[in-house]
Amino acid sequence: MENNRLNTALNTLLANYQIYYQNLRGFHWNVTGINFFGLHEKFEELYLEAAETIDEIAERILAVGGQPLHTFEDYLETASITSAPNVIKGEKTVEMTLENSKVLLKQLNELLKLASDENNEGTVAMVSELISVTEKRIWMLAAFLR
Numbered sequence: 001m002e003n004n005r006l007n008t009a010l011n012t013l014l015a016n017y018q019i020y021y022q023n024l025r026g027f028h029w030n031v032t033g034i035n036f037f038g039l040h041e042k043f044e045e046l047y048l049e050a051a052e053t054i055d056e057i058a059e060r061i062l063a064v065g066g067q068p069l070h071t072f073e074d075y076l077e078t079a080s081i082t083s084a085p086n087v088i089k090g091e092k093t094v095e096m097t098l099e100n101s102k103v104l105l106k107q108l109n110e111l112l113k114l115a116s117d118e119n120n121e122g123t124v125a126m127v128s129e130l131i132s133v134t135e136k137r138i139w140m141l142a143a144f145l146r
């Protein structure tokens, strides 16, 4: 059942979601400005959603015979999303969230192709759902910034 290409791609996605998650925590805590109350709450909603997604991806990796990465060291080494330290201005926090989401969407689309090439329906189903959730989030974040 082990599938190295799929496991590797899923672990990269997991690592990216972990950095995205930790960025959201930082924005939730440190955001400032006129939109503080709305953004503080929105980031909490987004990081709770990300935490569930992270668990889903990790357990998907186990289901396809892999081993999910779980250390900060591995995540930093594997992820293409980078940490967003000291981002506190409301607009900037939304811009960073939008950028991170676009990276996730691109990776999800690549993963969808890989999983469907390999007829891995369980992964296809999970990734399809994540794509639509991510597209919706990208629309909303972009609307905030217009």
Ligand SMILES: [Fe+2]
Pocket: 028, 044
């Ligand atoms: Fe909080």
